[in-house]
């Protein structure tokens with residue numbers, strides 16, 4: 111009998127690690143970092159883990175044979191399938207034995223290359239030497255008696271996939287992370303179609319937003335950004351995820367409509383340059399055409415990749431922002447706020463927060479610090495955002511359309527709420543338990 115065990119992502123948002131066994135074949139779906147589990151014991155930069163051993167003993171990474179780079183057991187993991195390049199799905203690939211192939215979408219491979227090059231590597235974030243094998247929608251990848259069929263989905267990062275997994279005793283569906291209100295929501299429809307035709311005996315679905323429902327879309331975000339940026343009378347500062355190319359495109363368009371240039375970080379510029387050759391991401395600004403400029407913070411020394419990327423676009427500094435604040439929308443993070451002391455944003459400048467509201471203590475504290483800075487500079491805060499995850503009612507209809515015989519919610523803090531709300535027949539619901547097997 112084929113079987114599945116959820117080793118991470120139960121009762122929490124992310125940290126997905128799903129083990130599939132069928133006859134002699136063993137496959138993992140995602141190998142994410144559980145940010146919540148890790149934060150119980152650690153707080154960067156001063157209290158960071160230093161040894162994989164401690165992560166194992168604390169249960170932050172699962173204790174399984176045949177997976178880790180230090181493993182000497184006979185058991186082997188045949189492959190890992192990565193749904194998308196978010197930390198809560200790829201994070202602990204750093205620990206994985208380099209002989210294990212990592213299957214992912216072509217865009218995800220590019221993103222992983224960018225992450226590997228630009229992230230400061232500790233033992234926890236060193237992704238060098240991983241062997242990627244890429245797929246596209248419609249592919250069928252055979253690993254022993256298991257066949258995996260990926261289909262693209264819409265999420266807050268390009269190159270995200272859901273999977274239909276066929277085993278010798280039946281098939282199951284894994285949604286990865288997805289939504290139905292992004293600019294590419296048709297991708298999620300393609301996945302829903304593929305999944306509903308799979309006669310799945312089990313659906314493992316994300317259910318992130320059970321208490322975060324809202325009605326909005328990426329298009330609406332773009333319209334709101336345009337309104338705020340047009341009316342701004344000084345500098346516009348903005349904070350948004352560097353990996354969310356949809357959001358980057360929304361900011362770029364809104365800035366252009368208001369006759370301003372979007373100034374992005376070196377890391378964001380590196381990402382655009384990495385994705386430039388992909389050809390599958392609509393509307394992404396081009397560095398070479400001067401669509402966007404790079405805002406370069408003053409530092410003593412720049413990394414090699416920072417020097418290289420600076421040569422590919424127009425670079426501005428805080429002096430340029432001071433001289434012509436109305437010419438720019440500048441992407442910043444909390445750590446850039448100090449650098450703005452020299453800029454002294456003029457009256458009428460605004461700050462746009464375009465990421466999720468704080469959902470833990472650490473983020474609450476950062477939010478308070480941000481507000482202190484905004485008080486100091488005299489900038490009001492606009493919160494303009496839409497989630498990367500599907501809304502409850504859309505999720506309910508996705509689940510019903512897939513029609514799996516059993517449904518298990520993961521990647522959520524509210525699995526019971528999901529089971530009560532999202533299922534037409536309560537008897538198909540399963541509350542997954544970490545490390546326990548579910549038969550297929």
Ligand SMILES: [Zn+2]
Nearest residue numbers: 124196198287
């Ligand atoms: Zn996730």
